[in-house]
Amino acid sequence: MVSIRLLVMLWGLQCISCNADSDSLWTSKLPEQDLQSFIDSLIQQQKKLCTNEKNSVKALKNQVENVTNLLFYPPLIYNNKKYVISKVPYQSSEEAMTYCTAFGGYLAEVNDQNEYRALQNFVLNTPEVDVVLVAGSDAKQEGIWLYQRTGKPLSFLDWGPGQPDNLGDEDCLNMWKKFGGKMNDLPCGFRSSQDRFLCELPK
Numbered sequence: 001m002v003s004i005r006l007l008v009m010l011w012g013l014q015c016i017s018c019n020a021d022s023d024s025l026w027t028s029k030l031p032e033q034d035l036q037s038f039i040d041s042l043i044q045q046q047k048k049l050c051t052n053e054k055n056s057v058k059a060l061k062n063q064v065e066n067v068t069n070l071l072f073y074p075p076l077i078y079n080n081k082k083y084v085i086s087k088v089p090y091q092s093s094e095e096a097m098t099y100c101t102a103f104g105g106y107l108a109e110v111n112d113q114n115e116y117r118a119l120q121n122f123v124l125n126t127p128e129v130d131v132v133l134v135a136g137s138d139a140k141q142e143g144i145w146l147y148q149r150t151g152k153p154l155s156f157l158d159w160g161p162g163q164p165d166n167l168g169d170e171d172c173l174n175m176w177k178k179f180g181g182k183m184n185d186l187p188c189g190f191r192s193s194q195d196r197f198l199c200e201l202p203k
């Protein structure tokens with residue numbers, strides 16, 4: 001009997017995360033009913049709590065998906081990651097990074113040739129976008145390009161013609177449709193309401 005009660009208590013513990021009402025489990029003394037019906041009522045309560053929780057998680061996921069669709073063009077799924085290009089401009093590279101972080105990811109980091117090819121095609125095949133900000137900055141030391149998130153040197157770079165030119169001080173990195181999706185340095189602050197940013201998110 002002791003082991004069954006222990007089991008019930010462990011079960012009850014799972015409920016705490018579901019609903020604050022589960023406090024009542026602890027404040028009530030063992031009911032006068034027999035243990036079996038007590039367990040039955042606990043199981044019913046547990047089922048109800050977890051159904052409610054599942055439904056609210058579903059609704060929340062649906063809301064996040066709705067917001068994602070408002071803010072981003074249809075995603076690219078590549079190598080177990082999800083990449084999205086914003087439908088909105090950014091005021092600064094920091095703001096773009098904040099958006100990507102809020103969705104559980106980071107400003108897209110081009111790590112190798114394969115990821116680059118996939119992202120180039122993605123940019124070229126997304127209508128209405130031209131300049132797409134990705135991770136990379138040489139703000140700390142001119143000509144030394146680092147990922148903002150990790151502070152490590154970029155493991156892949158492929159400049160468009162005449163780039164990087166640091167024209168009027170350009171310390172951030174983008175992929176530019178005009179260059180066939182090749183890279184260009186551009187200002188880290190606001191440049192044009194046509195500019196977009198690219199997030200790399202968990203799938």
Ligand SMILES: *[C@@H]1O[C@H](CO)[C@@H](O)[C@H](O)[C@H]1NC(C)=O
Binds near residue numbers: 059063066
């Ligand atoms: C998500 O969007 C759809 C279609 O616009 C809408 O019917 C649904 O209620 C929205 N869901 C939530 C949780 O906002």
Ligand SMILES: [Ca+2]
Binds near residue numbers: 110
């Ligand atoms: Ca990457």
Ligand SMILES: [Ca+2]
Binds near residue numbers: 142170185
């Ligand atoms: Ca620069």
Ligand SMILES: [Ca+2]
Binds near residue numbers: 163165166167170
């Ligand atoms: Ca440039």
